[in-house]
Amino acid sequence: MTVLGCSGSYAAAGESCSGYLVRSEATTLWVDCGPGTFANLQSHVPLETVDALLVSHHHPDHCAELPVIYNAAKWYMGLESMRVLATEGVREVTEVYGDSSDLFGWEMVKDSSEARIGDIDVLFSRTDHPVETLAMRFECDGKSIVYTSDTGRGWALSALSRDVGRPSPDLVVGEGTLLHATDSPEIPHVSAAWLAADANDVGARQLVVTHVPPGSDPQDHLAEAGEVFDGDVAVARTGATFWA
Numbered sequence: 001m002t003v004l005g006c007s008g009s010y011a012a013a014g015e016s017c018s019g020y021l022v023r024s025e026a027t028t029l030w031v032d033c034g035p036g037t038f039a040n041l042q043s044h045v046p047l048e049t050v051d052a053l054l055v056s057h058h059h060p061d062h063c064a065e066l067p068v069i070y071n072a073a074k075w076y077m078g079l080e081s082m083r084v085l086a087t088e089g090v091r092e093v094t095e096v097y098g099d100s101s102d103l104f105g106w107e108m109v110k111d112s113s114e115a116r117i118g119d120i121d122v123l124f125s126r127t128d129h130p131v132e133t134l135a136m137r138f139e140c141d142g143k144s145i146v147y148t149s150d151t152g153r154g155w156a157l158s159a160l161s162r163d164v165g166r167p168s169p170d171l172v173v174g175e176g177t178l179l180h181a182t183d184s185p186e187i188p189h190v191s192a193a194w195l196a197a198d199a200n201d202v203g204a205r206q207l208v209v210t211h212v213p214p215g216s217d218p219q220d221h222l223a224e225a226g227e228v229f230d231g232d233v234a235v236a237r238t239g240a241t242f243w244a
């Protein structure tokens with residue numbers, strides 16, 4: 001899993017919002033396409049080698065590149081089609097700019113949806129967030145990665161592990177937007193420590209804390225998660241790659 005951007009809500013100077021490459025030897029998935037991630041993607045892979053784009057929800061820090069990707073793929077790169085797995089809301093906000101179905105092969109996904117893209121299996125679970133938001137579990141060759149997208153305290157990682165009969169994830173990439181000092185049940189996000197406790201609960205081997213908003217020091221999020229989490233913990237950094 002390679003980080004294309006990891007700022008929460010908006011990007012700090014020189015940074016990008018949420019976006020990740022999830023890759024096996026044979027398959028390349030682009031997961032969330034927040035502002036700035038398309039530029040960064042091109043440092044790693046050409047757009048035409050992306051097997052599918054998966055978008056968790058229609059908040060702009062996760063989906064705003066879609067109309068830009070359409071223009072690039074259609075008018076500059078000559079691509080004929082692109083598989084896009086997303087919520088209904090993502091399609092609606094993207095198509096404010098016009099019909100995109102001549103390029104995007106939309107596959108609407110929701111809670112409990114499953115998909116296979118190349119050799120990667122994906123399972124979706126609706127999180128606790130103000131708009132329909134989907135966490136994702138990726139499985140390939142006995143390895144698994146769970147990405148929480150955005151969520152409040154009303155959803156837990158067990159929804160993508162033991163509750164659905166799946167083993168502990170090898171790697172959790174989770175939002176830890178808040179710190180002890182900023183945490184509040186009113187906010188539809190969780191703290192780094194909350195995420196770490198949840199990752200322990202499902203026996204995750206490795207944790208990457210992401211979606212840190214500008215103005216909050218990533219090292220503080222790392223420290224608060226590290227105090228709780230039993231396995232290896234890191235904080236997301238654009239360009240970094242983590243192995244399941």
Ligand SMILES: [Zn+2]
Nearest residue numbers: 008009061150
């Ligand atoms: Zn977000």
